[in-house]
Amino acid sequence: MPDAIFERFPAARRFAAGDCRALCEGRNGVKIVDLPFGVTDWSEIERTEHAGDTGLAFWQTRHFGNLRVRKVEYTPGYTADHWCSKGHILLCLEGELNTELKDGRTFVLRPGMSYQVADDAEPHRSSTPVGAKLFIVD
Secondary structure, eight states: OOOHHHHHHHHHHHHTTTTTTTHHSSSOOOOOOOOOOOOGGGGGOEEEEEEEEESSSEEEEEEEEEEEEEEEEOOOOOEEEEBBBBOOOEEEEEEEEEEEETTEEEEOOOOOOOEEEEETOOOOEEESOOOOOEEEEE
């Protein structure tokens, strides 16, 4: 990891070295509160349909306080109908996701790849030629 990351997040050095106690004990990182242990059976969560400029998105959504957790499926040929400014942590489970930033940069995610972006940081929009299944926390 670059030293700048370690300077900004001191626990990252310990975590990168295999010591996750600091993070697991909540001394650094995101603090999730008022969330008892729970299990989500995603097969029981309603699927809602959202049209893009082209194609469809199907969301399964859970809310935990101010956290939104979703399984999202984009159909082949999907293109978002808007630039998104919401922050996300997004993991590609299947397929391929193309993400375009408003500044012109583009990124391709394949299964096992993720991205993260802060609220109001870098507007982005998604598309996929082949379809994609994603797990998103925001």
